[in-house]
Amino acid sequence: MKKKNVLFSGVAALTLFLAACGSSDSNTDSAADTASSDNETVKIGVVSEVEVDVWEDVASRLEDKGIDLEIVQFTDYVQPNVALENGDIDLNAFQHVAYLEDFNANNESDLTPIGFTYVSPLGLYSEKVTDYAEIAEGAKIAIPNDVTNGGRALLLLQAIGLIKLDEAKGTTPTVNDIIENPKNISFEELDAAQIARSLPDVDAAVINTNYATDSGLNPKEDALFLDTDNIASVADVYKNIVAARAADIDNETYKTVVAEYQTAETAAILDDVTAGNDVPAWEQ
Structure with missing residues (x-):
């Protein structure tokens, strides 16, 4: 190797x-x-x-x-x-x-x-709610299926209080590392390039900026939350x-x-x- x-x-x-x-x-x-x-x-x-x-x-x-x-x-x-x-x-x-x-x-x-x-910011988007606090019990959220973008997506969701992760997993947690999920959210793991298209079919989705903008979304205007809102916290x-x-x-x-x-x-x-x-x- x-x-x-x-x-x-x-x-x-x-x-x-x-x-x-x-x-x-x-x-x-x-x-x-x-x-x-x-x-x-x-x-x-x-x-x-x-x-x-x-x-x-x-x-x-x-x-x-x-x-x-x-x-x-x-x-x-x-x-x-x-x-x-x-x-x-x-x-x-x-x-x-x-x-x-x-x-x-x-x-x-x-x-x-x-x-x-x-x-580039990673953003949470939805066509069903206008505030991430409105995400309901049993909601389905789409996230990237690769380890790094998927892990970053989960860290974003933790930052807004939707889940809690095992701290030992650092920057690459997976859905198996969720230790608290009070709203019983389910996760649909998709290729990052496909997530913007899935937005109508899920309650919310975490989308990479390049794919968001290519699909006509404006992260600063359309995202419910961007993980770069505090740029110093982005590793x-x-x-x-x-x-x-x-x-x-x-x-x-x-x-x-x-x-x-x-x-x-x-x-x-x-x-x-x-x-x-x-x-x-x-x-x-």
Whole structure:
């Protein structure tokens, strides 16, 4: 099994890595004289339309730095890591640290974070009630079926008093770790990409922001509760990242991609396309 601690080494090194990225100068004059056909192509995998919008803006700025960024959109949270592991893409940007940790542990992988992107809220939504206090006895709530997003969803529900979890389970509890459930809530565990569609069929649902916005929901206006309402309480493991294969952690081209993402220009478009919901994680 490949060493899992590569992930944590990557996270621990992010501060130094990001500082190095931020201080590097780009040879924009020579890049401007280089035809796009001579640029180096980098393929990056994303999941949502929102992430496509943001990375297209980054890609337009990278052209003058000798990089053609090709954005590959996936429809679920599994394939971007599989594609990165297989070498079909060079980077991906869709997941937080906890999700990558779980993927590595379950797939004998050593994919590694090389830069923070944003913190995305996880929200509780409903078409049946307007306040989470109104959630009734025996209600059905949909949550993501993967360990990390599912665990985060359960922690959100604990934060508003609907359930109580075994503290020993940390950031990755499961429904089996619920020790108090006063309203006898039942849980429907679904693929994260499918939960927004299930909203009419359940009493409430915990939905990732990218899928919420893709389905027309506005987290700040439509969510009954967002776990980022207290941003300081969101652990580093829930900060989204750009991931690469461990062998590419020092790749200078990939560092340039990360550095161009971590700019005021990206922060502005991120704020615009997510209606202020996603917060730059490199500034936290």
